Structure formats: structure tokens, C-alpha cells
Amino acid sequence: MQIAKTVRGLVAALGLATTVLATSASAQTYPSKPISLIVPFAAGGPTDVLARTLAASMTKNLGQTVVVENRVGAGGTVAAGAVSKAAPDGYTFLIHHNGMATAPTLYRKLPYNVEKDFSYVSLIADVPMTLLGSKNFPPNNMGEFIAYAKKEGDKINLANAGLGAVSQLCGTLLQQSLGTKFTAIPYSGTGPAMTALLGGQLDVLCDQTTQTLPQIKADKVKLYGVTTKDRLSYLPDAPTLNESGLKGFEIVVWHGIYGPKGVPPEAIARFNEALKAALKDPAVIQKINDLGAVIVPESQQNPAALQAWLSSEINKWAPLLKAAGQYAD
Numbered sequence: 106m107q108i109a110k111t112v113r114g115l116v117a118a119l120g121l122a123t124t125v126l127a128t129s130a131s132a133q134t135y136p137s138k139p140i141s142l143i144v145p146f147a148a149g150g151p152t153d154v155l156a157r158t159l160a161a162s163m164t165k166n167l168g169q170t171v172v173v174e175n176r177v178g179a180g181g182t183v184a185a186g187a188v189s190k191a192a193p194d195g196y197t198f199l200i201h202h203n204g205m206a207t208a209p210t211l212y213r214k215l216p217y218n219v220e221k222d223f224s225y226v227s228l229i230a231d232v233p234m235t236l237l238g239s240k241n242f243p244p245n246n247m248g249e250f251i252a253y254a255k256k257e258g259d260k261i262n263l264a265n266a267g268l269g270a271v272s273q274l275c276g277t278l279l280q281q282s283l284g285t286k287f288t289a290i291p292y293s294g295t296g297p298a299m300t301a302l303l304g305g306q307l308d309v310l311c312d313q314t315t316q317t318l319p320q321i322k323a324d325k326v327k328l329y330g331v332t333t334k335d336r337l338s339y340l341p342d343a344p345t346l347n348e349s350g351l352k353g354f355e356i357v358v359w360h361g362i363y364g365p366k367g368v369p370p371e372a373i374a375r376f377n378e379a380l381k382a383a384l385k386d387p388a389v390i391q392k393i394n395d396l397g398a399v400i401v402p403e404s405q406q407n408p409a410a411l412q413a414w415l416s417s418e419i420n421k422w423a424p425l426l427k428a429a430g431q432y433a434d
């Protein structure tokens with residue numbers, strides 16, 4: 106997550122200039138009605154938790170309700186497609202993660218262009234992922250998990266929230282690194298997948314700490330490892346997947362807010378201002394910290410930083426996904 110900060114710092118100055126320019130033209134009338142914030146996965150999951158945490162605080166700042174709506178399907182591409190075609194009036198936004206950058210490689214016929222059909226609001230926060238097993242799944246630690254996975258292969262059920270989901274991305278890299286194939290169980294988001302894991306109907310889930318940390322702390326799941334480059338200070342006993350023999354394995358989930366292309370700069374600036382205020386709200390900071398996420402520095406809380414980061418992430422994931430042979434028509 107440190108690396109992300111450093112790389113993104115290069116675009117900070119440009120982003121700040123854009124935001125200041127837009128703010129100076131701020132419209133007094135916006136917003137005059139509720140704003141929809143579309144979540145591309147099921148309610149109760151990590152993207153939803155982040156969206157609802159921000160929406161509550163942004164509502165106070167904007168004086169209008171930010172209504173969180175879950176529009177699930179096709180690994181987040183249904184929601185992104187809907188937002189790309191929404192009226193560009195500042196009343197419909199999308200919150201999304203790495204899936205925004207992986208979809209152009211994963212889908213041969215994506216019905217939108219991530220770099221041409223959206224306007225950008227800001228980066229938000231970075232979140233580590235954790236590899237978990239259900240309490241009745243035999244392996245007790247990462248070493249046992251690797252040995253079991255190599256032996257049992259497709260007898261093991263692994264959650265998958267669709268092509269474009271980070272749970273799916275993690276699962277793809279995991280299977281590729283282990284040279285094994287699990288049985289993918291589809292969910293509309295990792296919220297329902299976590300319910301299945303807790304109920305013992307699912308064996309393995311790779312998911313963000315924004316959902317998993319409370320379950321790990323309550324000892325309701327088995328924690329095998331973390332997807333970050335370094336161990337996490339708040340889960341010091343969990344090995345990284347990289348140190349466990351899955352060389353080079355690293356996923357950090359980043360989040361951003363988008364609108365359809367053509368949203369007036371004044372509306373983008375006002376929504377961005379409310380987001381920035383939320384990211385300074387002590388209640389939001391506390392909740393995000395408690396869930397193991399890291400708010401991006403203020404220098405990255407602007408449209409240009411998100412646009413540049415998205416572009417670099419498209420380029421980063423394309424060769425890795427192509428090598429893993431992941432496509433949908």
C-alpha cells in the first residue's frame with residue numbers, strides 16, 4: 106500500500122490543480138435532489154460497507170441524501186454499464202474497485218469503454234485481502250492449505266463474485282500459482298459468500314478486510330494469509346501469500362468514484378468536496394481504520410489521480426490476466 110502511495114504521488118500536483126479550478130466554479134443549486142451511488146455487488150459486502158459508510162457522512166455535507174443502490178451482475182460490469190449510460194447530471198455515481206481496470210481485458214465485448222465513457226471523482230481507500238477457510242474446512246494454516254489444495258483440487262469450493270470481482274482475481278492468481286483448479290461457486294458479491302463460508306456451505310473465500318476482519322477477530326473463520334506485499338500490523342501472525350511460496354503474489358484493492366462522461370465540472374467538484382469531507386470525518390476514519398483499510402492521501406482525492414491510476418492499473422493487469430487465460434464473451 107506504501108507503493109501505491111508513492112506511484113500515485115506523481116499525479117498529485119496535476120489532480121490538485123484540476124480540483125481547485127473546478128471548485129472555483131461551484132454551482133449553488135447542486136445538489137437539489139437525492140444522489141444515487143451505485144454499488145456493483147451485493148449488499149452487506151465490502152464495497153457496500155465502504156459505500157454506506159461514505160454515503161452517511163456525505164449526506165450530511167451535501168444536504169441531500171446519497172442513496173446507495175446495489176446493482177449486481179457480471180462481476181460489476183452491469184453496474185458500470187448502467188452508470189456509463191446514465192444522465193450526466195451529477196445525480197448518478199458509481200463506486201468500484203480494481204474491477205474497473207480488469208474488465209477491459211476480461212470481457213471481449215464490454216458494452217462501455219472505461220477510459221472514454223466516464224467522468225472521475227476521486228480515489229478513496231486501499232484495502233488488503235485475506236485468504237480464509239470455513240471453520241470445518243480441514244487445513245489450519247497456509248502450509249496445510251497449500252498441501253490440501255494441491256491434493257484435493259476441484260473438490261474444494263472457492264467463492265467467485267464474477268469476472269471482474271477481486272475475489273475472482275485473487276482466486277485466479279491463487280490457482281495459477283498453485284497449479285491447481287478449484288470449483289468456483291458464483292455469488293452476487295462476497296457478502297452472500299461470507300454468509301455461506303460462516304455456514305460451512307463454502308470452503309474458501311479470498312476477500313477484503315473491510316468484510317473479513319470482524320469475522321477473523323471473532324474467530325469465526327480460518328485465516329490462512331494476506332495478499333499484501335508485507336504482513337499487516339493488525340494481523341501479525343498471518344503470512345503473506347508471497348512468503349508462503351506463491352512468489353510475487355500481491356493484490357491491494359483500491360476504490361474510486363465515477364460518473365457518466367459529461368457530468369458538469371461544478372457537480373464533480375461539489376461531490377468531490379463532500380467525499381473529501383467524509384474522508385476527514387472522525388467517524389468515517391475510525392470505521393475505515395477498524396476495518397483494516399487505508400484512506401488515500403488528500404493529494405490523491407481528486408479526479409486526475411483516479412484517472413491516471415485507472416489507466417496504470419489497466420496496463421498492469423492486462424498481461425497477467427491474459428497469461429492466466431481469463432476471458433468472457
Ligand code: MLT
Pocket residue numbers: 146147150151152153202204266269270271272273293294295296
Ligand atoms: C463485494 O463487494 O461483494 C466484493 O468487492 C466483490 C468482489 O470483488 O469480490
